[in-house]
Structures are given as structure tokens and as C-alpha cells.
Amino acid sequence: MHNAGAIDTLSQMAETISPRHALLVRVTHWLTVLSFLALLVSGVEILISHPRFYWGETGNVNTRPLFTIPIPSSRSIVPTGYGYVLPDQNGWSRYLHFQSAWIVVGTGLLYVAFGFFGGHFRRNLLPARSDLSPKRLGISIAQHLRFARPSSEEAWSYNVLQRLAYLVVIFLCFPLIIWTGLAMSPAFESLAPSAVLGGHQSARTIHFFVTAFLVVFLLIHVLMVVLAGFRNRMRAMISGRVTEPQERV
Amino acid sequence: MNKLSRRQIITTGLAAAAGISGLAVAAKLAGRYGLIPPDSGGIYGPGETLTYAAQRVLTRHTLAREFSQSQISKDPFAYPVDPLGEEFQRFQSAAFADWRLVVDGMIARPASFSVAELKSFPARTHITMIGCEEGWTYIAEWTGVPLSHILELVGTLPRARYVVYRSIQPEAWDSIDMAEAMHPQTLVSYGMNGGELPVPFGGPLRMRVPRQLGYKNVKYINRLTVTDKLKQFGKGLGSGELGAEDGYAWYAGI
Numbered sequence: 001m002h003n004a005g006a007i008d009t010l011s012q013m014a015e016t017i018s019p020r021h022a023l024l025v026r027v028t029h030w031l032t033v034l035s036f037l038a039l040l041v042s043g044v045e046i047l048i049s050h051p052r053f054y055w056g057e058t059g060n061v062n063t064r065p066l067f068t069i070p071i072p073s074s075r076s077i078v079p080t081g082y083g084y085v086l087p088d089q090n091g092w093s094r095y096l097h098f099q100s101a102w103i104v105v106g107t108g109l110l111y112v113a114f115g116f117f118g119g120h121f122r123r124n125l126l127p128a129r130s131d132l133s134p135k136r137l138g139i140s141i142a143q144h145l146r147f148a149r150p151s152s153e154e155a156w157s158y159n160v161l162q163r164l165a166y167l168v169v170i171f172l173c174f175p176l177i178i179w180t181g182l183a184m185s186p187a188f189e190s191l192a193p194s195a196v197l198g199g200h201q202s203a204r205t206i207h208f209f210v211t212a213f214l215v216v217f218l219l220i221h222v223l224m225v226v227l228a229g230f231r232n233r234m235r236a237m238i239s240g241r242v243t244e245p246q247e248r249v
Numbered sequence: 250m251n252k253l254s255r256r257q258i259i260t261t262g263l264a265a266a267a268g269i270s271g272l273a274v275a276a277k278l279a280g281r282y283g284l285i286p287p288d289s290g291g292i293y294g295p296g297e298t299l300t301y302a303a304q305r306v307l308t309r310h311t312l313a314r315e316f317s318q319s320q321i322s323k324d325p326f327a328y329p330v331d332p333l334g335e336e337f338q339r340f341q342s343a344a345f346a347d348w349r350l351v352v353d354g355m356i357a358r359p360a361s362f363s364v365a366e367l368k369s370f371p372a373r374t375h376i377t378m379i380g381c382e383e384g385w386t387y388i389a390e391w392t393g394v395p396l397s398h399i400l401e402l403v404g405t406l407p408r409a410r411y412v413v414y415r416s417i418q419p420e421a422w423d424s425i426d427m428a429e430a431m432h433p434q435t436l437v438s439y440g441m442n443g444g445e446l447p448v449p450f451g452g453p454l455r456m457r458v459p460r461q462l463g464y465k466n467v468k469y470i471n472r473l474t475v476t477d478k479l480k481q482f483g484k485g486l487g488s489g490e491l492g493a494e495d496g497y498a499w500y501a502g503i
Contacts, residue, residue: 049383060385062324091496099296187304187460187502190311
């Protein structure tokens with residue numbers, strides 16, 4: 001109950017008051033990680049049953065594809081050039097895909113509501129106007145390309161490229177992948193018209209490319225976390241704590 | 250660590266109680282309004298129930314997209330089926346003159362119709378897409394009797410909730426709820442692209458459910474059973490070895 005204890009309590013209080021990431025951001029982040037991985041695995045399983053892509057409304061094995069993925073298929077009707085057929089995994093894959101989609105949509109709505117009303121987007125994701133000048137953007141890109149270690153204040157905020165990448169993922173990729181997913185639902189198609197996307201098969205093709213983009217984002221994101229200090233960044237996203245509190249000043 | 254205050258404990262307790270009773274009420278209401286699918290058990294039950302309930306609330310009366318004549322696929326794909334047996338070949342060699350669609354279950358007037366009788370009923374034609382759960386699609390013009398017409402003819406009892414349809418292939422049976430069965434685009438189809446429904450595409454009779462995926466569109470149907478529960482059919486999951494019993498969702502609107 002003397003000095004040492006008091007300081008301890010003070011520093012703990014400081015951490016409780018302002019963690020690096022708000023509790024809601026941390027919880028929604030990891031829920032999204034889990035559901036995204038489930039969506040990815042089940043999505044790849046579903047893709048394997050027809051690894052061909054088309055543009056427009058219709059496409060099947062009698063149609064010339066836009067492109068094909070050179071992998072074996074889980075259906076004997078698909079000409080793949082491989083002499084074998086993979087086992088059918090679509091039953092549980094489809095169940096898991098839609099269950100995870102519900103979780104990601106619910107989590108996303110919670111996060112977006114918090115982002116708007118709690119000031120998270122304005123404070124942490126909206127880039128400062130001055131950072132958007134070509135010169136400042138150029139400097140940031142050059143720093144990233146040199147794999148320069150982030151400055152210490154970056155442990156407490158996002159740089160401009162990070163902000164832009166997160167905004168694209170949150171406000172472009174996720175809405176587009178949900179929309180194109182719903183556009184493939186025969187019952188829902190009347191409400192989420194796939195026509196504006198160029199047709200049912202176009203929606204499926206866009207769904208695939210947005211997935212590919214998100215996978216690239218995920219790989220770069222994890223690489224950046226590793227480069228910036230894996231343990232510290234992971235701790236910041238799990239418990240909210242950052243180890244070198246003196247760097248905060 | 251903060252110590253939990255008495256107020257926090259009470260608030261949390263009240264919130265949890267409200268949440269649990271809210272869920273219980275929601276489940277009860279969902280059951281009453283037919284928002285729970287037969288495959289609602291298991292780890293994927295919650296997601297499946299949400300999907301089915303949400304689509305029933307949002308799309309109960311919406312129409313599947315209809316297309317123009319020029320959009321009909323020149324290259325429709327007929328999914329290969331298990332070999333059709335001798336019995337089917339006998340029907341086929343007689344041009345399906347003896348093929349009958351038996352209707353039984355919770356109806357006032359059990360009946361059986363020949364293909365010719367079905368063709369004499371008011372017909373509906375629509376140009377719609379059929380999509381496989383694998384991801385491929387084609388568009389065709391389908392002609393048939395609205396299932397709702399047949400159900401009105403035989404006098405469906407008010408307690409009925411599902412229509413089970415069976416094929417000459419015992420493994421291929423499935424079922425839909427009344428909302429789908431009474432939907433104006435749901436057909437017992439006998440024609441495709443202006444001609445007879447070809448055998449590879451399900452002729453003489455195919456259940457055509459344009460708001461659900463291809464696997465609900467069972468080929469070679471010969472029996473409809475109206476029922477209030479699906480428990481007594483197969484494993485009670487609502488469809489056979491080509492559907493729920495093979496791990497596929499009963500509701501295929503997505």
C-alpha cells in the first residue's frame with residue numbers, strides 16, 4: 001500500500017483507460033479472423049466442385065469459360081485433365097460457409113456501428129488530409145518498400161497506407177463480397193439483383209476475385225505484423241497492452 | 250483488475266436472463282411461423298435456421314428472375330443421373346402414356362394423374378435459371394402445372410406444412426415447405442424450351458422449384474405426399490440420399 005503499489009495501480013489504470021485497441025475492436029477482429037478462415041476453407045472446397053469461371057448470366061461445362069483454375073475437381077463432369085476425382089465436400093462446406101457468413105456479417109455490423117458512433121473510424125482510420133498529398137504518400141510507400149521499421153509512435157496509431165488499406169477492406173471488399181454472395185442465392189436474387197453486377201456468373205467471378213484480393217491483404221497484413229514486431233502487435237490486439245509505455249510520450 | 254460491483258452483477262444477471270428468455274420466445278415464435286428447417290440440429294443448425302428464417306421472412310412472396318427468349322441457353326447441361334432401371338425404360342418405350350403422378354397424404358381427395366391429364370390443366374411457362382450448388386447455371390423455358398393448382402384440386406388440409414416428392418429413383422426424393430409449394434413459379438414441369446421435357450432433363454415430370462438450387466428440382470417424379478411433419482420420411486431430414494442424407498442442406502434457396 002505504499003509508493004510502489006500506488007505506481008503499479010496508476011500504470012494499470014492507464015492501461016485500462018486506453019488500451020492500444022478498444023475491446024470491441026479486438027473481439028470483432030478475432031471473430032472476423034475465425035470466420036474468414038472458415039469461409040476461405042469452405043469456399044475453396046466449393047470452388048473445387050467447379051473450378052471454372054464465366055462472365056454473364058450462365059455458364060456450365062458446355063460453355064466456354066472465361067478462365068479455369070488448373071486444379072483437380074470433386075466432380076467427374078468437369079474436364080480438368082487430371083485422371084482422378086476428389087471426394088465431394090460440398091455438404092458441410094456449404095453449411096459452414098453460410099454459418100460463418102452470418103457470424104462475419106453480425107460482427108461486421110457491430111464493428112461498423114462502433115466505428116461510426118464510437119469515433120473509431122474518424123479517429124483511427126480516416127487519414128489526415130495532409131497525409132494524402134502525393135509527396136507524403138510517396139514517402140510512406142518508399143518506407144514500406146524499404147521494409148523500414150515503423151517509428152515508435154506507430155505502435156499507437158496507423159500510418160496512412162494502413163488506414164487506406166483497412167478502409168478499402170471494410171467499405172469496399174466486405175460489402176462487395178457479401179453482395180456478390182447474395183447475388184448467387186436463387187431465392188435472394190430478386191432482392192440483390194445480380195443483373196447490376198453483369199449477371200449470376202459475373203457475381204460468382206467477382207466473388208472469387210474479391211476473395212483473392214482479401215487473401216493477398218491477409219498475407220501482407222500478417223507480414224507487416226511480423227516485421228513490426230510480432231509479439232508486441234499480437235499482444236496489442238489480444239490484451240490491448242503495449243509493452244513500452246514510455247514510448248507513448 | 251476491477252472488482253465486480255454489486256450493480257454490475259445485477260445488471261449482467263438481468264441482461265443474461267433477458268437474453269435467454271428472448272431467445273426462448275424467438276425459438277417458439279420461429280417454430281409457430283414455420284421458420285425452423287428439419288435439419289436445424291447439429292453444429293450448423295443455428296446458421297441454417299438463420300438462413301432459412303431470414304429468407305422466409307424476406308423472400309416468401311418474391312419471384313425468381315424471369316428472362317427473355319433470347320437469353321435461353323443454347324448449351325444447357327443435363328447432370329448425369331444414376332442408371333434408369335428397366336421399369337423406367339418400359340414407361341419410356343410407351344412414351345410415358347402410363348406414367349402417373351400419385352397424390353396422397355393430408356389431402357381431402359387422394360388422386361393420381363397421367364401426364365396427359367396434367368397437360369390438360371392450366372399451364373404456366375417461365376424462362377428461369379437453374380443453378381447447381383456447384384456454381385454452374387443455365388437458363389431454359391419451363392412449362393408445367395403450378396403445384397398450387399394440383400394441391401387445390403386435391404384439397405390440402407389446413408394442418409399441412411410440407412410436400413414430399415418422390416422419384417422413380419428411390420434415392421432421389423425431397424420436400425419443400427408450403428410457402429414454396431404454393432409459390433406461383435413452382436411447377437410440376439413436363440415441357441422445356443417449347444418441346445417435351447427430355448429424359449436427361451427429367452422427363453416426363455420434374456419438380457421445378459426455380460427459387461431453390463438444382464438439387465431440389467427432382468427428376469422423374471411419380472408421387473407427391475402432403476404432410477405436417479417430415480420425421481417419418483427416410484432419416485427425417487426432409488430429403489434423401491442425394492440431399493440431406495448426403496450432408497446437403499434441406500433448404501437450398503442459397
